[in-house]
Amino acid sequence: MEDYFSYTAKLFDPAKIKEKPEVFKGLRVLDFTHVIYGPTAARILADYGAEVIKLELPFYGDLWRPATYWGRYWKHSNPIWHFVTQNKYFVSLDLKHPDAKDLIYKMAKEADIVLENFAPGTAEAWGVGYSSISKIKSDIIYLSCSTYGQFGPMRYFPGWDLLAQAASGVLSLNGFPDTERYYKLPDYLGDFVPGNLGAMSLCMALYYRNKTGKGQYIDLSQTDSMIRLLPHFTFKSVTGETLGRTGHNDPAMIAASMFKSRDGKILGVACATEKQFEGLCSAMGKEDLLRDKRFNDYFEALKEENAEALRAIVADWIKTKDCAEIVKLACEKGFAAAEVMNDPMVCEDEWRRERGSVILFNDEMYGEIALAGPSARLSKTPARTKWTARPLGYHNRLVLMKFLGLSERDMEALEEKHVIGSFDDRPGLKPPLYYHLDKDPIYNYGREVKR
């Protein structure tokens, strides 16, 4: 039989992704969401082939368009926005304008999924909520994203990732015990985790619709999503005690903490099983620990004072070795150890480049940019990047004229009333300065262009 790794190399070959089928080909999604949470749920569907039409406010655009790290733009765009909204159709349409409603209803008739993340009730008040859309398309799947949910006494409280982290208890868990040091989770995980769970809920609703013909309404709150991940509530109900901050330690696994190596690097180390602990002891040359009754039983070894004693022994050993030596030993002896990876290390990591976890994507408008690959590799229907973010209203003509059949005159009338409208001079909204938008056949759909 063929060698396993040569078999899987063919099965998952990143070069073949383009030729493979897309699960969501033909699936139409209307995406009324903004910032990160809702857009992530929609983007995942787009990564697997759905036609996602993202609607933004004319002249203003998604709030996140200009929000880049330390205000640094890249080719007049927000570099991190490219990953968050890749593969979408960008239409600028003022949802709450009465003249926009007909267009939205027309699009809804052909849509399978609608997502919104306005304050609860807003979409309903504008006539683009589930109540209105389900009348036009009875089997629509409609996801409302919010911080606290569509019902309950806090539903109208405004919120963001940070507030979901605060309200769920997540924020109170990161930091050092007996200090005033608390830290929120980085990179808006309070948006990305619910965004992924939103995509999962939509997929479940699609599966259900395929079986029964029924659509449905989904209410997903960021706080509920973060609550789902915590064992702390169960811990409290079982032990009556609280599980607060644990600093660098993982109190649930053997010898699990972060350590500093001889060459000054910080790495995480852990043993998931007794066998892995044997591996660690053997690497340290301290097999006697396996007979120490503080450590020779899993639960005993996790008791606070025993765990502390064990971590001290491991820390002393790690101090005497370089990080790379420890990782090599971990690999040989079978315990877990990994160095802290920062941005350039992730971006330039050979393994990630080969695997397709970091993709050097060559975009028609922006040129080369590094984008993260999908977090799951599907052998037959893999996710892919087709294009990055686009300027505000870039696909207006394509979507409204080609798909909705509007005429040149209709377009002019809509523009005049500010129902549609494109970017202004702000970075994040406009195309790169060097880019010849007048020669772009998509932006100019229906007009003659010379390439």
Added chain:
Amino acid sequence: MSLFKKNKEKIYTRYSSGAANVSVWKETLDKLQNPEGKPGVLDDIMVLDASLANFSGIVAASFFAEFGAEVIKIEPAEGDPCRKMTPYGRNVNGVGIPFMMEGRNKRYMTLDIENSAEDRETFAALAEKAAVVIEAFPAGKMDSWGIGYRQLSEKNPGLIYIAITPYGQYTKKAQEFVNFPDADITIQTGSGLSAQIGDFKTEPEPYNWPLKAGMWMGWYVSGISAALGGTIALLYRQSTGEGQMIDIAGMDAYSSMVGFPATIGYTWDKPRPRIGVLDFILYPYSHWRCKDGLVAIAAPRDHDFRALLKILNRWDLEDDFKFTPDRIPDIIEQAMELHREIEKETMKYTADELTAKALGYALKAARSKWRGGGVPIVMGVMRPEQTMQNPQWAIRKSFKEVEDEKLGKYVVTSGFAKMTESPPQIKWVSCDIGKDNEYVKTKYL
């Protein structure tokens, strides 16, 4: 907590009031409130979770189980080592807390696929009936035992086979690191999370080190990725009958979910430093000490910031920090000065008082004819035990008290998504090794 109790409902946002009278909306919301008795989406499929010593397999299996699939956990007689992974070793009859929490709607069967050829045959026979197999052995191990994707898919072409490892199923490194085990903390360090959480370089050791999230964020992120990938594959299977293999690498988990490390690593010439309580894009977007603990405040847009200064009575700060570029922490000292100035004011109030002030302002802003009213968004930083007491989550049934005959009564998180037709649900919990051996044999063999 009076703030969160349901008395007369107030509407703090601009347009929401227009929806209060949409009767269909009310009916829809009523439908969301009772998940019990509704159908499970996946009630026609069976999932085998053969993962061992990798909690993300358990997490992935849980999502399928919550959506109604028959999930059978396969483990040797001594049980999955995940049963023992529990904070400070706290357990009930040998079962750890995280395992108890994820023991939702699952069946348990003992098979020693690692050591027994006979059990592998039984597993292969079960896999013929399965829609999904989850495993977390070293890459190629199942294949070498004759029960990998290659072999199982011959008899069951509709099989979705999810393999979870730190470095995946292909590439040179996957091969080189084949015996390298998975752990939450190594996902956090190795996939980019730790680098972005923690304090300034100038703080004393070890506070200036990269930090870890105080929960299994690594394992949950890769578990969610596995379940999401599996669900997408189930949709393809539903329309074509074809299965496929899904490769989850723990070291992808965080960096691929948030995407920032890859792109910033490319567009900027250096790593983002750790900036303690500050945020690298939004400001103010942080937490401060207050009279009774901590309070989180987000007021990053210029008009939100002005509103915050108004409710804190600190208009004097406006001149120096008027625009976003004045507040972003590229000059740390400047950003920290604003942080300290804000804290002087937050210390005068409790978290609830500050939340009430912000909501009061939002109420006014929502009715103002000017668009630039601004909303400072405020919430007390709750500890999990406070979250449990919040009536919002009782009404939303986000927690459920469950009872197991061996483990007694306990609380689990439940129903993360509210859905009108086919919501995720917890029907029962159990954790007994081999409890369903007979059930599974009778039903599937």
